[in-house]
Amino acid sequence: MQRVELANGDLSFSRCIQGYWRLTDWNMSAQDLVRFVEQGLELGITTTDHADVYGAFTEEALFGKALKLAPHLRDKLEIVSKGGIQFPCEQKPDVYLAHYNTSKDYLIQAAERSLQQLGIDTLDVWLIHRPDPLMDVDDVAEAFQRLKQAGKVRYFGVSNFSASQFSLLQSRLAFPLITNQLEISAVNTDSVFDGNLDYLTQNNIKPMAWSCLGGGKVFDDPQYAALRHKALEIGEQLNAKLDQILMAFVLRLPCEAMPIIGSGNIERVKQQAGAVDIHLDHQQWFSLLEAARGFPIP
Amino acid sequence: MQRVELANGDLSFSRCIQGYWRLTDWNMSAQDLVRFVEQGLELGITTTDHADVYGAFTEEALFGKALKLAPHLRDKLEIVSKGGIQFPCEQKPDVYLAHYNTSKDYLIQAAERSLQQLGIDTLDVWLIHRPDPLMDVDDVAEAFQRLKQAGKVRYFGVSNFSASQFSLLQSRLAFPLITNQLEISAVNTDSVFDGNLDYLTQNNIKPMAWSCLGGGKVFDDPQYAALRHKALEIGEQLNAKLDQILMAFVLRLPCEAMPIIGSGNIERVKQQAGAVDIHLDHQQWFSLLEAARGFPIP
Amino acid sequence: MQRVELANGDLSFSRCIQGYWRLTDWNMSAQDLVRFVEQGLELGITTTDHADVYGAFTEEALFGKALKLAPHLRDKLEIVSKGGIQFPCEQKPDVYLAHYNTSKDYLIQAAERSLQQLGIDTLDVWLIHRPDPLMDVDDVAEAFQRLKQAGKVRYFGVSNFSASQFSLLQSRLAFPLITNQLEISAVNTDSVFDGNLDYLTQNNIKPMAWSCLGGGKVFDDPQYAALRHKALEIGEQLNAKLDQILMAFVLRLPCEAMPIIGSGNIERVKQQAGAVDIHLDHQQWFSLLEAARGFPIP
Secondary structure: OOEEEEHHHOEEEEOOEEEOOOHHHOOOOHHHHHHHHHHHHHOOOOEEEOOOOHHHHOHHHHHHHHHHHOHHHHHHOEEEEEEOEEOOEOOEOOOOOOEEOOOHHHHHHHHHHHHHHHOOOOEEEEEEOOOOOOOOHHHHHHHHHHHHHOOOEEEEEEEOOOHHHHHHHHHOOOOOOOOEEEEOOOOOOHHHHOOHHHHHHHOOOOOEEEOOOHHHHHHHOHHHHHHHHHHHHHHHHHOOOHHHHHHHHHHOOOOOOEEEEOOOOHHHHHHHHHHHHOOOOHHHHHHHHHHHHOOOOO | OOEEEEHHHOEEEEOOEEEOOOHHHOOOOHHHHHHHHHHHHHOOOOEEEOOOOHHHHOHHHHHHHHHHHOHHHHHHOEEEEEEOEEOOEOOEOOOOOOEEOOOHHHHHHHHHHHHHHHOOOOEEEEEEOOOOOOOOHHHHHHHHHHHHHOOOEEEEEEEOOOHHHHHHHHHOOOOOOOOEEEEOOOOOOHHHHOOHHHHHHHOOOOOEEEOOOHHHHHHHOHHHHHHHHHHHHHHHHHOOOHHHHHHHHHHOOOOOOEEEEOOOOHHHHHHHHHHHHOOOOHHHHHHHHHHHHOOOOO | OOEEEEHHHOEEEEOOEEEOOOHHHOOOOHHHHHHHHHHHHHOOOOEEEOOOOHHHHOHHHHHHHHHHHOHHHHHHOEEEEEEOEEOOEOOEOOOOOOEEOOOHHHHHHHHHHHHHHHOOOOEEEEEEOOOOOOOOHHHHHHHHHHHHHOOOEEEEEEEOOOHHHHHHHHHOOOOOOOOEEEEOOOOOOHHHHOOHHHHHHHOOOOOEEEOOOHHHHHHHOHHHHHHHHHHHHHHHHHOOOHHHHHHHHHHOOOOOOEEEEOOOOHHHHHHHHHHHHOOOOHHHHHHHHHHHHOOOOO
16 A cells, blocks of 8 residues: 655545544444454555544544544554534534534644543644634644644644635644645536635645545446446446545546545445556546546536 | 734724715715714724715815814825726716726825815825726836825725735835725625635735625515524524624624624614624624525535 | 746737638638748748647648648748547547547647658747646646657647646646637637636736637627627728627727737737727727627616
8 A cells, every 4th residue: 555745744644534424324333343453454555544523433443442542543543533513413412503614722622532532642633624714824823733742632733624714824824734625526626616726735745635526426327427337338348346446546647646535345445446557547537537527628 | 993904004994884885875065074073083983985986076075164164174084095997977077987996096196186175285195096997006006105105195005906916016015005995794795705804814914895685685575584683592692782793793704804883873882882892702703694695504 | 929928038929910720611722821921920920820630630741741842931930739639520530529638648649640741950939729628737747848859849839728827737837838729709708707817917928819700700799799890880980891890899998818810810910919909998899898798888
């Protein structure tokens, strides 16, 4: 498994990242999860993606139980988590409306809660989950500074930020944001064409990519029949599966995106991670783009 | 009343600004207007917003009559005006089509006309009213330079400019543009999400905000029923009126926008200016945003 | 004919540029073409625009035949060509789908092919024809570097790039991109309002403008009746033809765009080039804009 250098080489991620968005749906015991993490490590997948909100604010605690059972795993992983979203659920009795909160005190509490839930001392990377129209960047900068100085977070990044939002926050920080986690897939190429990936590439920031399979819609939604058929056709040429072709589409972008694999089935994880060895040539990639958008390039 | 520092602290505005867009509809005598200005000053509102085009190019002359009647007022005010729009009206017999003009000679004449109409020697701030697709930035820079050197304008800004338009004009000036006057309200949050406010905040530019009440549509238009109901509901919680909640929405933004109050009724002015003391919490603010946009945050 | 300085004055173009997009439709013998080029030179049109893809990859060879017949012409011309597009046609038997290719080896081959087809040693300017979502900017930078060092291309530019795409590529080059060839016309003012021309002007880059007449649609398409009537009305005032008014609209923009004339009829070329002497005043220009967009300025 390829590795991607971040933070001027002080940190590296595995090219494919294991996502735990749906961990709470996988019905894994702590022991099952330890095995799953170990099997991922055997594939070279060392980076894990979490967020406080996943599983209605319960995902990190589940992952924490596995780490407690197998503490040796911690140092083999780059653990990424996120904060800044609130929504009504059992864990948040005071919340009546989904909203963002990037105030200093809230962010510090959110990061500390993630550490506590995961049962670890330090997050390798912590992301602001969504751009907040009420974000006071000086406030965020102070929260980051405190978390860094306290040794609670090594590196910071953002998720779903536009270029101008990234630039604004970066302008108030003494250290570089190391990633922007974006939705990137054949189904959603917005960031390819709206300047966001141009900005990141110019600044040598490698994005993490979420929903690389298009949220599963490609597999059966009639709206994506053209893309599905084209991807299957190319899959036959390359002896690859549909999900591998969709992953390869993202991996082919020059921004060096790091796809997050969302499956909890180790065979599917292995299959999707295998996409790093699939090379789409120009015509294959552009035929997927054309099928996804429904119109040829100009 | 809070004050907002501009131009690296060389100038400050009252957080709320008195707008005179509709002065010519208020049926005030010069004496009435003097009293209105004085009552505004008692509320701490020292900044006044004008434009040559307001009242079909007659607003400034009306305001000038009040200043002539009470010359002591001049030094208690920051007087902002604007130029660059032309449209057919009695004062402009040669104009047959609404258009912009930012040529050097026109801008100098327009600023001088504003001075003459207002009966003052110096405008505190003068703005290009609209981004002009024919704007020759070197021409504008030369007009600004001349007006500044002649002591006719102290500081310059723009209105309704995008980030790239602001950046372009700024790049040719020897001094900083001090504001961008934008439409900002619960009804129009374009600048919150399109990068314009990000750009201004990154460059430490505080926007003036026009149409903060959404042009009055929120008060009765069925299209804005959801926003109106939500604002009234929050108003009950906070013991505040509808217009105060709408003002508080704008004041809560991290860009430190300076709302322009458009009313000529001093009680309504007082009420709206009172919004500076109303604090919307995260869920209140986001519930207004959701009601205004008709969809929850992602 | 005005000239426009590029590359900090190391290079200049004639304000109007002769385009050869449709050369293969003109049914000119090599001798006819020599005469056409000479007549253009008499008008002061020294800059010629080509691309490998024009005429399904056959245009450059036709132009090359004329240069072979009249070699003295080469040094009187600035020859611009482009590469990076592939599409299925007789000359490209291996291509089954229109796509872009900006890989290093492909770009070098494409530029060398253009030189060979044109029968010249050096292209004055070579452009990446379309922004390529798969563009690896370091790869492009290396291709440009090699072509420049080998004396095969003097200056580089791009076509149809957004501001962020231009900025990204420029950030990896040791020398400045000298132009961005964009579609600009009364019918398509996207770049006027989306920040692209702001960016170029701020960086002192002069655009080449393609399809200044709106692809001919203005002449008969009912959709453009309002624009056509307005342009004809202004034409009567200024004693100018429809195509001249449309050219004058583009020439009036402050970005100093260099229109590409697409006609192979020397009388029409002369007429359109004559637009450099037509000055639209503010109201004329804005009345064309309003007629083209169907709504007045705000």
